[in-house]
Amino acid sequence: MADLGVMALLLGLALSAYSAIGAIIGEKIGMAALVVSARRALYMTTVTAIVASGALINAFVQNDFSIAYVADHSNTLMDRAFVWVAFYAGNEGSLLYILLALSVISAISVWFAPKRLARSMPWTIAILAIIQLFYFGVLAFVASPFELLATVPLEGRGINPLLTHPGMFSHPPLLMGGLIGVTIPFAFVSGALIAGNYGDDWIDVARVSAIITWGVLGTGMLLGAWWAYTILGWGGYWAWDPIENVALMPWLVMTAFIHSIMVQKRRGMFRMWNVALLNIAFVLAQLGMFINRGGPVVSVHSFAASTLGTIFLLFMMVSLVFAFALFLWRMPQLKSDRAMESFVSREASFLINNFLFLAVMGVTLWGVLFPVFSDLARDVSVSVSAPYFDRVNGPVLLGIVVMMGIGPLLPWRKTSARSMKQWFVWPIIVGLITIGILVALGIQRPVAIFSFGVLAFVATAIGEEWWRGTAARHRSGDNWALAWWRLVNGNRPRHGGYIVHISILMLALGIIGTNFYQQRTNGSLALGESLVIDSYRIEYVDTFDSSRPDRIAQWAEMTVYQIDPDDYKQEISFAKAQGSSGFTLKDSTLRPNDELIDTIEPWHGFYIDFNMASVRSGIRSTVVEDLYVIPRDFLADGRVSLAVSINPLAWWLWVSGPFFIIGTMVALWPQAAVERRPARKRLKGESEGEL
Amino acid sequence: MASRLSFVAVEQRALPASPVTAIFAALLLSLLFALSGCIKESDITLEQRAHQLAGELMCPVCNGQTIDGSSAQIAVDMRLKVRDLLDEGSTNAEVRDYFVLRYGQDILAAPERSGFSLLAWIVPVIIVLGGIGIALLSIKSMRKSGLEAQPVGGISAVANQKQNDLSDYLAQVDRHLSVGSGIKSDEPNESGDAPASEKAKS
Numbered sequence: 001m002a003d004l005g006v007m008a009l010l011l012g013l014a015l016s017a018y019s020a021i022g023a024i025i026g027e028k029i030g031m032a033a034l035v036v037s038a039r040r041a042l043y044m045t046t047v048t049a050i051v052a053s054g055a056l057i058n059a060f061v062q063n064d065f066s067i068a069y070v071a072d073h074s075n076t077l078m079d080r081a082f083v084w085v086a087f088y089a090g091n092e093g094s095l096l097y098i099l100l101a102l103s104v105i106s107a108i109s110v111w112f113a114p115k116r117l118a119r120s121m122p123w124t125i126a127i128l129a130i131i132q133l134f135y136f137g138v139l140a141f142v143a144s145p146f147e148l149l150a151t152v153p154l155e156g157r158g159i160n161p162l163l164t165h166p167g168m169f170s171h172p173p174l175l176m177g178g179l180i181g182v183t184i185p186f187a188f189v190s191g192a193l194i195a196g197n198y199g200d201d202w203i204d205v206a207r208v209s210a211i212i213t214w215g216v217l218g219t220g221m222l223l224g225a226w227w228a229y230t231i232l233g234w235g236g237y238w239a240w241d242p243i244e245n246v247a248l249m250p251w252l253v254m255t256a257f258i259h260s261i262m263v264q265k266r267r268g269m270f271r272m273w274n275v276a277l278l279n280i281a282f283v284l285a286q287l288g289m290f291i292n293r294g295g296p297v298v299s300v301h302s303f304a305a306s307t308l309g310t311i312f313l314l315f316m317m318v319s320l321v322f323a324f325a326l327f328l329w330r331m332p333q334l335k336s337d338r339a340m341e342s343f344v345s346r347e348a349s350f351l352i353n354n355f356l357f358l359a360v361m362g363v364t365l366w367g368v369l370f371p372v373f374s375d376l377a378r379d380v381s382v383s384v385s386a387p388y389f390d391r392v393n394g395p396v397l398l399g400i401v402v403m404m405g406i407g408p409l410l411p412w413r414k415t416s417a418r419s420m421k422q423w424f425v426w427p428i429i430v431g432l433i434t435i436g437i438l439v440a441l442g443i444q445r446p447v448a449i450f451s452f453g454v455l456a457f458v459a460t461a462i463g464e465e466w467w468r469g470t471a472a473r474h475r476s477g478d479n480w481a482l483a484w485w486r487l488v489n490g491n492r493p494r495h496g497g498y499i500v501h502i503s504i505l506m507l508a509l510g511i512i513g514t515n516f517y518q519q520r521t522n523g524s525l526a527l528g529e530s531l532v533i534d535s536y537r538i539e540y541v542d543t544f545d546s547s548r549p550d551r552i553a554q555w556a557e558m559t560v561y562q563i564d565p566d567d568y569k570q571e572i573s574f575a576k577a578q579g580s581s582g583f584t585l586k587d588s589t590l591r592p593n594d595e596l597i598d599t600i601e602p603w604h605g606f607y608i609d610f611n612m613a614s615v616r617s618g619i620r621s622t623v624v625e626d627l628y629v630i631p632r633d634f635l636a637d638g639r640v641s642l643a644v645s646i647n648p649l650a651w652w653l654w655v656s657g658p659f660f661i662i663g664t665m666v667a668l669w670p671q672a673a674v675e676r677r678p679a680r681k682r683l684k685g686e687s688e689g690e691l
Numbered sequence: 692m693a694s695r696l697s698f699v700a701v702e703q704r705a706l707p708a709s710p711v712t713a714i715f716a717a718l719l720l721s722l723l724f725a726l727s728g729c730i731k732e733s734d735i736t737l738e739q740r741a742h743q744l745a746g747e748l749m750c751p752v753c754n755g756q757t758i759d760g761s762s763a764q765i766a767v768d769m770r771l772k773v774r775d776l777l778d779e780g781s782t783n784a785e786v787r788d789y790f791v792l793r794y795g796q797d798i799l800a801a802p803e804r805s806g807f808s809l810l811a812w813i814v815p816v817i818i819v820l821g822g823i824g825i826a827l828l829s830i831k832s833m834r835k836s837g838l839e840a841q842p843v844g845g846i847s848a849v850a851n852q853k854q855n856d857l858s859d860y861l862a863q864v865d866r867h868l869s870v871g872s873g874i875k876s877d878e879p880n881e882s883g884d885a886p887a888s889e890k891a892k893s
Contacts, residue, residue, distance in 0.1 A: 234760030241755050269833075340833035348830050355826035362822070363815040370802070370811045378807055381797040383749045385757060388801035392815040520742040522770075579737025579778065613762050632762060 002067050002146040005055035009144070012048030012103075013136040015041045020129035027122035035122045042110060042125055045132055049103040053087070053096055056145050060086050066152045069093055069145040075156035077550060085168045086159050091293065091308070092145035094176060098289075099135040101177040106132065109184050109209055116201050117192065124191030131183055134315055143308055158550055161607040161614045167227035171220055175247055178217025179285045182250055184209040185257075186282040189275055190323070193330045200264060200271075206278065207261045208668060214254040215664035221247055222657045229653075233615035233630045235520070235645045237653065240389035245368050246288035249361045253281040256357040262493065263347045267412060268337030270347075273354070275334060279323035284361070286316040291368075342414035349407035356400045363392050390515065398451055401508055404501050405458035408494070409465065426464055431457030448516035455505050455512075462498050488666065496667025503659035506652040513625075513649025521582030522632075524641040532568060533582035533644050536627050537561040537594060540640060546603070553605030554634045560600060560620055560627060564593035582644065602642075604631040626650040741774045744786055747800050748773070757800050 019041035026034030056069070060083040065071040073093065074086045088097040106128040113121060139145070185206040192202040224244070225237035238244060257277040263270045290312035340348060367384045374382045409423045434456035438449045466484065473483035488495040523531045525540040532538075542557040565572060568591065575583040600618030607614065618629035626647040633641050745759035750766040758766040758773075769790070776786045790798045802808035 232760070233762070234756075236760060239756070239760065336833070340830050342834075343827075343830055351830060352823065352826045355822040356819075359819045359822040362818040366814050366818065367811070371797075374802075374807065374811075380807070381795070382802045382808060382811070383755075383797045383800055384802060384811065385749065385755065385800035387747050388811070391801070392812070396819055518742075519739065521738055576736065581736045581738040615762075632767075 001055050001059045001062070001064055002148055005052045005059075005146040006140070006144065008048045008052040008055065009136055009140040009146075012045045012052065012099075013133065013140050015045045015048060016129045016133040016136055019045065020126045020133060023122040023126040023129065035125075038122070038129070039110060039125055042129055042132075043107050045129070045136070046103040046107040049096075049100045049132075052139075053100045056093060056096060057083060057087050063156070065154070065156050066148055067145075068147045068149045071149060071153050071156040073157070073159055075158040075550075077548065078156075078159050079164070082159055082164060082168075085163050085172075088172055088176070089160055089163055090145075092139070092143045092147075094172070095135060095139055095143055096145050097173065098176050098180050099132065099139060101173070102128075102135065102180045102183060103132055105177075105181055105184055106187075109188070109205070113188070113205060114201075117188070117197070117205065120188075120191040120195035120197045120202070122191075123194040124187045127187040127190055128183065131187075138308070138311060142311060158607075158609060161551070161605065161610055161612055162231065164614075165227055165231045167223050167230070171223040171227055174216050174220030175224060176220075178213055178220050179247060179250065179288050181209070181213030181216060182254065182278075182281050182285040184213065186278050186323075189278050190326055193275065193326055196330075196333075198271075198330070198333045200268070203261060203265050206274075207258065207265070210254055210261070210278070211258050211664060211668050214251065214258055215661065215668075217247065217251045217254070218664075219657065219661060221251065222654075222660065226654055226657070229650070230617060230619070231614065233617055235518070235617075235628055235630060235643065235647065236386075236514075238386075240364075240367075240386045242291055242368050243288075245364050245389075246284070246291050249364055250281045250284040250288065252357045252361045252364075253277055253284060256354040257281065259350050260354050263350050267347055269340070270351070271336060272331060272334040273351075275327060275330075277354070279327055280358075280361075283316065283320045283323055284365075286312070286319045290316045344410060344415040344420070346407060346410045346412050349403060349410050353400065353403045353407055356396055356403060360393050360396050360400070363396065364389065367392070397508075398454060401451075401454055401458060401504070404504065405454070405461040408498070408501075409461055423461075423464070427457045427460040430460040445516045448512050451508070451512045455508055458501070459505055462501060466498070492669050493667045496663045496665070496669075499663030499666055500660055501663075503656040503663060506656035506659065510649050510651070510653030510656070513652070514647045517648040518645055519581050520643060520645040521580060522641070522643050523582065523584050524635065524639045525584060526637075526639045528588045530585040530588065531582055531642060531644060532563065532571065532585060534646050535563055535565060536646070537563045537585070538600075538627075538629060538642075538644065539588060543634075543640070546605070550609060551605045551607045553603065554631075554640075555601050555603050556618075556631055556634075556640050558600050558602065558618060558629065559596060560598040561590070561594040562597045563591065563595075567591035567593055600627075600629060602629045602631040604634055604640075621651050623651055624648065737774070737777045740783065741770070741777055744773050744777075744783060745770050747787065748790055749798050749800050751794055751798065 019038045022034050022038030022041065026032065026036075026038060056067075059067050059070045060074055061080070063070070063074070063076055069090060069092050070086075073089045074083070078086065086093070088094040110121070110125060110128070113124070117124070188202050188205045188209065192198075221244070228234075228239070229237040254277075257274060260270050260277065261274055264274055290309065293308040293312045342348065367389055370384050371382055374380055405427060406424075411419065431453040435449055435453035438452055443449060466487065469487040470480060470484045473486055474480055478486060519534060521531070521533045525531055527540055527543070530537050530539040537560070539559045539561070540556060541559055544555050544557075546553045546555055571583050571585070575581070598620045600620055601616075602618035603616040605614045606612070613633075615631055618631075620627040628645045628647050628650075630643040630645075631640055632643055635641060742759065746757050748758050748769065750756045750758045750761040750763055750769070752765055753761045753763050756766075758769045772789075773786055776789060781789070787799060796803065796808075802811040804812055
């Protein structure tokens, strides 16, 4: 197996080198056949990457511990389903996975590339082949997943216990695939620029591939957050860890790109800007790869591999120089067709939104690099973590949400005062009423209240447009559902965008709720004892062991009661005097208004070989709030020590995911269907004698 | 058609400027009032403060985690110490200082706002304000640039129209040759672009 894998990698290396050289020389000397063979060589690299990946996966299936990577990342106890996860669980395997993803999407995008890009395709192929060449080279000579062990161990080390979670089947592949996917729009646009194809031929390929990559990356990050929330057991979901940040940064830039590309499509403006955005996104993705492979900053996620760090740093530098040299070379040709007409227009608001996205990216990058900078400049190490990023990025992110309400309502070119009033009166009123109601209810935290007002503003803006559009269609005879459906279908990119905006509002709701209103209490319970926080009483009723040879693990069964705080007046005031948010009860007798609402089963395991604890939090989730029980430890005296928190609005974080995916898909839905529509409509109209 | 027009007309009359302004002002005032009297620190328990502080201190032995998130023994001990210090009546700043004194500056999850570390806080402000400034300036310069705002049908619009026609034509050629089946150009759907009620009006 190892031999097959190594051979596939070497063959892929040769093929990608041939593809790059063949495409460039074929184009230069005008030999079409050579370009065709370069293209085919690029398809063949995909085959070699698939064979190499297959060889590694098969080695896992066979428990072939003669391969060091397999022995390090699995054992015979491992559930066979996790072979797929073990494949990319380590440094070498994840590089192979990235190569696999890159070569597959390269082949697909080259295969389906529109014919009118023919002139720039050789360059696109060359760029894709060179990037593949880099990964083949690294895998074949520096970080081979097929390295053999001198003596074959009887048992492997096993898979990292934190990875044995359903989220791990999709979170890392989507994240890594999304990061490397930025290569595709970059390669197409760079290819077009090198070939001197300055028209807008590349818009659709770049837009479609960028949105796919962006959607995949976004979904990957959300899944990662969900995984952290359910398994990492710290009650959070986003830590502003360097690795999270380097995935977020290209995503932010891509978000700016998929907005401003619409301006180019519709108005022929922002060409230079769009090319610059793609270049930045690509370089940031390379920065992500570098920091992930032994970069200069500490992170929970990074693979410790210092030699690779240098190689990836070099590759990032080359990408940076290439991208910006190309940009500067072709800049004079990338002029806009039209001038900006007004500050109050959709194109102007998109530009401001773009700069806000870039500002968040820049601030995040500054935060990631500041510790390095501080070390170098004055030899004092500092940490830059969540409290910093929350503070500096929070306001800008809120500004982006505000723009999300304003931008789409502004027409292209310019806006009349009347139309402003017509469109913005209701959103502003609803936003202010929301703030008023929250204040009247006695809700605390002014910043959060203001943010909720902003969310209401944006939601009303979207709702208003849907309402008016649907009502207009309804009046012409469609029923409500059909009217809405036709509205959405009439302009999928726009309305798909709205669905994504709604998912962002949901996400924002969850982020504001959990950040501003989380409550937390700690306590330890013996069997039969209860912990009370807010209006919940959690009773520890049973426990059972789930240890295995490789771990010590225990479940706790807990029943959750909804309580009436009046029943517990004495205890509550006593706890408050002690400075606690919650309190424990020794006896298990229920008070009159206690009502059983749920049973949760938090789990705590300790993996001996990895010296690593893993937990499954007990979560009772409702639309309003999550009750979130982290088992910190099962103590020797039979007690379990708990951290219990109430995470308001956390449910919305995860509901946003499906909306995000659906919205992205609506925006992407193949244009072929749209092209066919007018004809069908006309036919229908004729036969019914309408119009 | 008549009903649609009257719908629009009624809608515009239904929201005259003065009551709207009044409501706006009233709500804004109530908001300001609320903001002034909203924060009641007394409601925040020591435990909440301990939780908050735990999120501001790094765990010394775990890569990039705060003690709030870590289950390492030292994190457990540090959390207890935070709570003890608060019980003794320390302020948040005193708790932070206590740990900085023992573990160094990098125990803080966010850099201090003084000395060299102030840079960490100032640069983001410059980035954000600079970004917005550049955006506004570039909109301004795009308005004043050689390409003056052309009425539809002006020279550049015609040139652009030609270009569009050409690319539509090429797209059509593509279709007829039935190639490039995956990614096709879409025809700009200008009518679907304006907000729907504007469309209903026209």
